[in-house]
Amino acid sequence: MNKNTFAPRPPMGWNSYDYYDTTVNEEQVKQNADYMAAHLKSFGWEYVVVDIQWYASRPGTMRDKFQYIPFSHLEMDEYSRLLPDPERFPSSAGGRGFAPLAEYVHSLGLKFGIHIMRGIPRLAAHLHMAVQGTDAAADQIADPYSICGWNPDMYGVRNTPEGQAYYNSLLELYASWGVDFIKCDNICNTNNNMLFPSGAAPFAGKAEIEMLANAIQHCGRPMVLSLSPGPALIEQAWHYEKYANMWRVTDDFWDSWDLLKDMFRRCQIWQNHVSPGCYPDCDMLPMGRLGKGFGQERESRFTFEEQKTMMTLWCIFGSPLMLGAELTMLDEQTLSLLTNPRILSLLPFPARQLWLTENEAVWAAENPETGESYLAFFNLSDEERTLSLAWNELMDSMEKLPDQAPSSLLDLWSGQKLPLSGKKIAFRLPAHGCAAWKL
Amino acid sequence: MNKNTFAPRPPMGWNSYDYYDTTVNEEQVKQNADYMAAHLKSFGWEYVVVDIQWYASRPGTMRDKFQYIPFSHLEMDEYSRLLPDPERFPSSAGGRGFAPLAEYVHSLGLKFGIHIMRGIPRLAAHLHMAVQGTDAAADQIADPYSICGWNPDMYGVRNTPEGQAYYNSLLELYASWGVDFIKCDNICNTNNNMLFPSGAAPFAGKAEIEMLANAIQHCGRPMVLSLSPGPALIEQAWHYEKYANMWRVTDDFWDSWDLLKDMFRRCQIWQNHVSPGCYPDCDMLPMGRLGKGFGQERESRFTFEEQKTMMTLWCIFGSPLMLGAELTMLDEQTLSLLTNPRILSLLPFPARQLWLTENEAVWAAENPETGESYLAFFNLSDEERTLSLAWNELMDSMEKLPDQAPSSLLDLWSGQKLPLSGKKIAFRLPAHGCAAWKL
Amino acid sequence: MNKNTFAPRPPMGWNSYDYYDTTVNEEQVKQNADYMAAHLKSFGWEYVVVDIQWYASRPGTMRDKFQYIPFSHLEMDEYSRLLPDPERFPSSAGGRGFAPLAEYVHSLGLKFGIHIMRGIPRLAAHLHMAVQGTDAAADQIADPYSICGWNPDMYGVRNTPEGQAYYNSLLELYASWGVDFIKCDNICNTNNNMLFPSGAAPFAGKAEIEMLANAIQHCGRPMVLSLSPGPALIEQAWHYEKYANMWRVTDDFWDSWDLLKDMFRRCQIWQNHVSPGCYPDCDMLPMGRLGKGFGQERESRFTFEEQKTMMTLWCIFGSPLMLGAELTMLDEQTLSLLTNPRILSLLPFPARQLWLTENEAVWAAENPETGESYLAFFNLSDEERTLSLAWNELMDSMEKLPDQAPSSLLDLWSGQKLPLSGKKIAFRLPAHGCAAWKL
């Protein structure tokens, strides 16, 4: 299987983390899936992803002290594989795992994804539990020095045939459940998390990325492989592109303008690394209702202009789009940002940054087949600002642009024609605002 | 108790590590203690220290793959405290711990020391075992992100009253055994070993140093506190000096000239930090028979000249002296290096480096009470070399030196008078050799 | 002008540095140009590049102490621009600069290039000399804190309109001479060389790269822009690709196997960054006669196998090819490596590394127009070794490969057919050796 065929376009979907933190349950997942099927699916949204600690018992009950309760009970099978917490995911009882929930999601015409931590449960190693497909027990597969810096559940897996057997057994189980998407954490950038002689070891998960990719090939089910957390290492771009489908270019992204502004710098660096099946990932879109599991339930702190800017950047850059909101609480205005077909149409085309300064960003994209061209202006300053670009300068950067400026542009957000007079595109934008056109 | 009174002079003794690695047993400890009492005690040697993993079952049996077997069986009491492996230390059976062995050592007029790892056993945390003196169980005291980079046995202890209770319970147990000396590992420099947001965290053991010092005060028995491994952090010199008795200025030191030559650079940096009760520690003296537990049994690779150089530097600098050799196999020549009263007499006096170059080191010391002065020349080059120093230059560096050069010097190694003609001390030394005089 | 059109294929040529260091003169340049025209031009070799310090008086005369004599006399015009040393380049007398030499090179059907250092001569700043096109004098354009860490001639130029005026005046002068290729030094990676608050400042030349690119556009003559030294910064790949034609991915490369083996790691990282007009640069090919100006005149220390490996890697990766040898002394065997049309035909096609291990590297390339595919095996170990690859594995990595393995391969080095039996390509290679085939 060529892994690039698993996701020929940037994946679009929903992820439970931004609203639920570690606490999401089966009913909540189903409700969000229902909403997606009813309101978003026709625009391309399709993945429903259950994020971290679905295997943990009573997560979130010590939220003032710990996001992840140390040494708490984790549901496991006899082969050292984590299973859904039956209290929160009742359909998983009787060893059925996520199969019933996946089936439900599939029945809606959607795809089902889960989060995993790199490694094998620590307790399995201490108790010398079995591993399917090998005589080696978990203590021989686990590396006691390979831990995550922010989650206490797992030990890294040794890069040995026995370690590969563990990952094979894991992905076989997930495939049997019908999983379509794996978000693996503590693997894209493991900085500060692994114990290597050289101290910082940001790519200590390298071999486990390869073992995961091998295990997906081995199990025979196409599953999108998504790597977290970022920032991904630009010097390993070739490696992510070879083994994974998407990799986070940022640490956790939240609803703060500073983080959003900084994303332009990240997209600058990664702009040459977007291609079918290979997506630098700007992280979940923190729009709508957020933060309940974190004890900070709120509407997104982003203004409407900032949300447009975010959607426009993610789309023209070509990032996967994953919604962080509780979907059932989406208001109309937010929903309109997620269902604009003209903006979403930017997603698959190669784009380039024309410039990035303290106050401005300008991007352009081309549909290589039709030759249609697109342009986006971003006002990164805290005041109204006019951005402008001469047609001949634009021509230096685009291959298929006609020699003459057209008489109008199509505004992608509004769908209206914008008359263009002269050889210069100039536009006044509100603070943190943007505009995007088909040329 | 003023901790500086626990060790008014640099401690001198024997440590099991360099010969036995993790494998030493009770009989072997006793034999070394017997030898020390018979042959070394009268020269000031007194500590008998059992080094790492005395609590581990069958250590060393996977020596080709691991120095410390991951997830192996460790002997523990009900309060999450490690106990001697009863297979290797039969007298510890029945909950007596090291008390019988300590009593034996004391009966010889010697002192008894043990090695510990910073922290609480990992398994105790995973099994939620009890801790004496607090209702909190081990899972609440252990920090799952605080691990050692090279030993898999422990988790660091949280800096809380419950954490202090654990250390108090530990030191009370050791005090009840009659322990005189605690060598705590993974605490002096924890670089690469702890998981902090900033990556390298060389002083992640800071709070545990303070908890250990508090626990010693709390238990009421004077116990020398020795911190490993190095290199100690010079910017924390004030902290080591406030809480500990000795701290390693180097990573593990072995019988290699490169390491020995490098020690001159370390002594240069730490020379102003030696005072009663406060000793920068140059590590064990790898002389005599070494390496059996490592599968590399051998005589020390140091030449006789290098061994003299090592002894002279350790003594004039003021480092603790800990023998790494299997004492019962000491030959006469090595023994003579350990029992030269004139060289050992340098140990307690403050000293200063006069210069250090690629090829030479020169140190001087003064007995502040008698005003007697001492001088040492070291040839760090790989060829014979003459070192020289004018009397008036020496006077610039010494406070109590007479204006006139004496007519002879006392050679500390040979005990013979060396006639001095003129105003210059000049001496030809073999490669890697040294000379030391009383002026 | 679209700078990518200046060099639609990786440039091929000769550079004076590896043989002459700082000392090359006009006659020597001409002789090498003559040789190239006679023996190499028909295979695509075309650039003749005069490397560093062509403006310096009596360079190399203190070679035991300095490669670049501090504060020595540099030839300058009234506008603070360096001119060729008239003693070594007699045709430059009378203010004609390199125009006569460029004309000679052009007359042979070849192209002419020069090396420059980033910045403006230090002495011009201290003497407040004039700058063409602005009232600001050199002291206002030079940044006294922006110096090169290994060459004392220049100060960096401030990123101001006056600074741009200086670079414009410089490139206008070079264009008037007929220069086709600019190798700018101390600009691709300025690590340790610039004085920034943050210490290491590897990309302190960023603005000057942009000023150079602007100045080339301003002068109107297509000149290839080559940036040195490396290692280029992978996180700035997008910037090099936007402004320059080639950028060094390594510090100076010389005839040592360790450096050549390391180049595979560099090519791994940069493999996704080769496209028309954009070339990661593996540096000059140290084959043939080398080192005279360095006082180390010699034949290349590379074995014949290693030279084949180097040529094969440079060609399949797509690096520029610049000969370091004194061309007039090339022997037949070395010449044969430079004139193999089948190997050189790999140069323009996109390629990917299939794997890189301690002992092996395997690369594949495709001609996107014809669909022809190429494969190269490299034995990086120090012993004979068989590399092998199954046809179906190869198919996973190539897009246009037929389903069935062919019955033979074309050996690119020998031009002979190699029968292929079964579905596996397996080949035994000498230590450090390689093989390359058209599939």
Next chain:
Amino acid sequence: MNKNTFAPRPPMGWNSYDYYDTTVNEEQVKQNADYMAAHLKSFGWEYVVVDIQWYASRPGTMRDKFQYIPFSHLEMDEYSRLLPDPERFPSSAGGRGFAPLAEYVHSLGLKFGIHIMRGIPRLAAHLHMAVQGTDAAADQIADPYSICGWNPDMYGVRNTPEGQAYYNSLLELYASWGVDFIKCDNICNTNNNMLFPSGAAPFAGKAEIEMLANAIQHCGRPMVLSLSPGPALIEQAWHYEKYANMWRVTDDFWDSWDLLKDMFRRCQIWQNHVSPGCYPDCDMLPMGRLGKGFGQERESRFTFEEQKTMMTLWCIFGSPLMLGAELTMLDEQTLSLLTNPRILSLLPFPARQLWLTENEAVWAAENPETGESYLAFFNLSDEERTLSLAWNELMDSMEKLPDQAPSSLLDLWSGQKLPLSGKKIAFRLPAHGCAAWKL
């Protein structure tokens, strides 16, 4: 000469920088000296120090762009030595240098000091000017890669006999003028300023510190050697102590609470490194009238409580005391802080920090001869706060304290007796405030 005898107590004086920046002139220096003689001298204040760029022509005239004008005119003698700018220091005309001004200061019973930059003027090197006492010209002595990161005037001097000759000639000239105190800049910590292969080179001035110390010995006049800027490197403490009299433990210190609070951390680290002739230097005291030369003329931004805290810390720690204020504008309250004999009496005694937390610092000192003990409390928090200490805890840290707490303490700031009841010293302090007592 033993350099420790040059300054047996921490030097106290005035420095022109904090008020005048680069612009001070002869008349202003004299007025400050007059004031010191009249009002401060009897309390121990004695040094009058002319700070940076006394040799520069029209400094400060481009203050909006540059603190130090690049490539500006510097007054020099024929031997590449900087001389006072005759426009600002008229008495220096006719080659008399600072001799007349030094004589004036001496006539008041005070001592005279000057600031120098490490190195030799850049222009002298470019013009190949002469150096006294050697045939080598300045271009052979200057290192073109050794520059300061924030001042463009000098090149570092090579560590050669010719380089030593330059420093000897410099110190001979200063000695002939009657200089008593040399503050050398860009030498204590040269981080980011020197160009070494390893990038950061914070101790690139090491050899020049030794050359300066040698040159002072060579010239035969005791001159206090003060090293700037900080932060001094704790691992080089032994080196500063061997060659210099004072070394800055901080970058430039100004009137900001954050900087003052941070100084407690610096004093913590350096507390074991204060001894006669050896002083870690907390930098000038920014009290009174400041900032004119910087275009920010103002009264110190420190509150009165903060100024007391600063004076108390500097005195109990043992830092040199250098006034930054324009002395002639001192108000009575500020003057009272500088002339409290009880607080100033703390200056020469060894002290130790008892603790430092986010909110508190406590220090204690002893007069080793009389056994008198001192205690200081500092409230580092932003609110009123009670600090307390039990007498028996204090006894653990002090050697000569009586067993019984006295019935009263002497308040050092007020001179009044403070009754002490019970065994605990407890005191309520205002935010950022302090108290100090003789016990």
